[in-house]
Amino acid sequence: MSAKKCEKIQSELVAYLDDELEETQRKLVESHLSECDSCSMALAQLKQTMMQVSALPATAPSDEFLLRFEKRLEKEKTTPLRALVAWLARPRVLVGTAVATTFLLLIFLVLAIRPGSTAVTNTSEMAVAGHLDLFSDYEAIKNLDILEDMEFIEALDEDA
Amino acid sequence: MEEKKVLKPDPDAELMLRAATGDEAAFMELFKRYAPALVGFADRFFRNRAIAEEMAQEIFIKVYRARRSYEQRSRFTTWLYTIATRTCLNELRRGVHRNITKPLDDGEVSAKVQVTEGAEENLLGRQMAEKIKNVLDGLPDKQRAAFILVRFEGKSYSEAGQILGVTRSAVKSLVFRSTDTLRRQLQQE
Known part of the structure; x- marks a missing residue:
C-alpha cells in the first residue's frame, strides 16, 4: 500500500466510525481496510x-x-x-426608532445648513451640555454590554 | 448529507415560542430540560463545576434576553448550543478561567453515568480521564469545540457545523484532527 493512499484513508477513519461518510466513500474505506493492516490498526486504536x-x-x-x-x-x-x-430590541420598535431618528436627523440637518443657523447649533450644544450628567450615568455605562448582546443575537439569526 | 430545510416538529421550539410571548413557565421548563446538560457541556471547556454552572446560567440569561426575537429557523437545541458554544469560547478567549483544572470529584459525577466498579479500575479510569482532559485542554479552541459537540453531545457533523458557523467538511476535518491527536497522545503513554 502506498503511504499516500494510507494517509488519505486514515483521514477518513474518524468519519467512518461516526457513520458520517457517503456510501461510495464508505465502500472505498472498507475495501482498503480489508487489505491494509496498518490502516486496520489505526482504525482499532481510534475505536478504542x-x-x-x-x-x-x-x-x-x-x-x-x-x-x-x-x-x-x-x-x-x-x-x-x-x-x-x-423592548427597544423588538423588531417593530427598532424600525420605528430608526424611522423617527432618521426623520429627526433630517430636520436637524435642514435647520443646520440654513443661513444664520449658529443659534440653532448653539442651542443644541447648550441642550447637550445641560444634560452632560446623563453621559456619566453609571447605570447606563454598566449595562452597555446589552448592546453587544443584541449584536450577538442578530448575528445568530443571520447564521441560522 | 446536508440537512433539509424542512424542519421536523420541535416541541422545544414550541416551548421557546411560548416563552417569547411571555410564558415564564415554558422558559423554566426549557431551563430544567437543558441547563443540567449545559453544565456538563461547559465543564468540558473549563473543568470546574462552579464556572460551568455560571456559564450555564449566563447562557440561559442570554436565551431569556433573546426570547422576543426568537424565530424557529433551526432546531431549538441547535440555536441553544450556538449560544452555549459562543459563550464558552468567548470566555475561554478572555483567558480568565483557562487552565483552571480540578480533579474529578465523585459528587460531581452524574448518576446517569455508570462508574467503573472496583477501586483499582476506578483509579485507572480517573487517570485515563485526566489524560484525556489534558489532551483536550491543549487543543485549539475550534477543534476542542467540535470535538465536544460531536463526541460528548452527540451532534452530527452537519449540526455541529451550524453551531460553529462552519461547513460540514470543516467539522469533519476538525473532529478528525482532534480525535487523531488524542489517539496519538494516548498511544504514546
Missing part, C-alpha cells in the same frame, strides 16, 4: 480512543443550581434598563 472518551462522566449541577438561577432571573427581570433595551 472513542470508547474511552464516551466513558468519561459528565458533571452534574449542584443542588443549589436551580435556586441560584431563579434568583438571577428575578434580578434580570427587575433591572429597568434591561427591560427597556429588550
Whole structure:
C-alpha cells in the first residue's frame, strides 16, 4: 500500500466510525481496510480512543443550581434598563426608532445648513451640555454590554 | 448529507415560542430540560463545576434576553448550543478561567453515568480521564469545540457545523484532527 493512499484513508477513519461518510466513500474505506493492516490498526486504536472518551462522566449541577438561577432571573427581570433595551430590541420598535431618528436627523440637518443657523447649533450644544450628567450615568455605562448582546443575537439569526 | 430545510416538529421550539410571548413557565421548563446538560457541556471547556454552572446560567440569561426575537429557523437545541458554544469560547478567549483544572470529584459525577466498579479500575479510569482532559485542554479552541459537540453531545457533523458557523467538511476535518491527536497522545503513554 502506498503511504499516500494510507494517509488519505486514515483521514477518513474518524468519519467512518461516526457513520458520517457517503456510501461510495464508505465502500472505498472498507475495501482498503480489508487489505491494509496498518490502516486496520489505526482504525482499532481510534475505536478504542472513542470508547474511552464516551466513558468519561459528565458533571452534574449542584443542588443549589436551580435556586441560584431563579434568583438571577428575578434580578434580570427587575433591572429597568434591561427591560427597556429588550423592548427597544423588538423588531417593530427598532424600525420605528430608526424611522423617527432618521426623520429627526433630517430636520436637524435642514435647520443646520440654513443661513444664520449658529443659534440653532448653539442651542443644541447648550441642550447637550445641560444634560452632560446623563453621559456619566453609571447605570447606563454598566449595562452597555446589552448592546453587544443584541449584536450577538442578530448575528445568530443571520447564521441560522 | 446536508440537512433539509424542512424542519421536523420541535416541541422545544414550541416551548421557546411560548416563552417569547411571555410564558415564564415554558422558559423554566426549557431551563430544567437543558441547563443540567449545559453544565456538563461547559465543564468540558473549563473543568470546574462552579464556572460551568455560571456559564450555564449566563447562557440561559442570554436565551431569556433573546426570547422576543426568537424565530424557529433551526432546531431549538441547535440555536441553544450556538449560544452555549459562543459563550464558552468567548470566555475561554478572555483567558480568565483557562487552565483552571480540578480533579474529578465523585459528587460531581452524574448518576446517569455508570462508574467503573472496583477501586483499582476506578483509579485507572480517573487517570485515563485526566489524560484525556489534558489532551483536550491543549487543543485549539475550534477543534476542542467540535470535538465536544460531536463526541460528548452527540451532534452530527452537519449540526455541529451550524453551531460553529462552519461547513460540514470543516467539522469533519476538525473532529478528525482532534480525535487523531488524542489517539496519538494516548498511544504514546
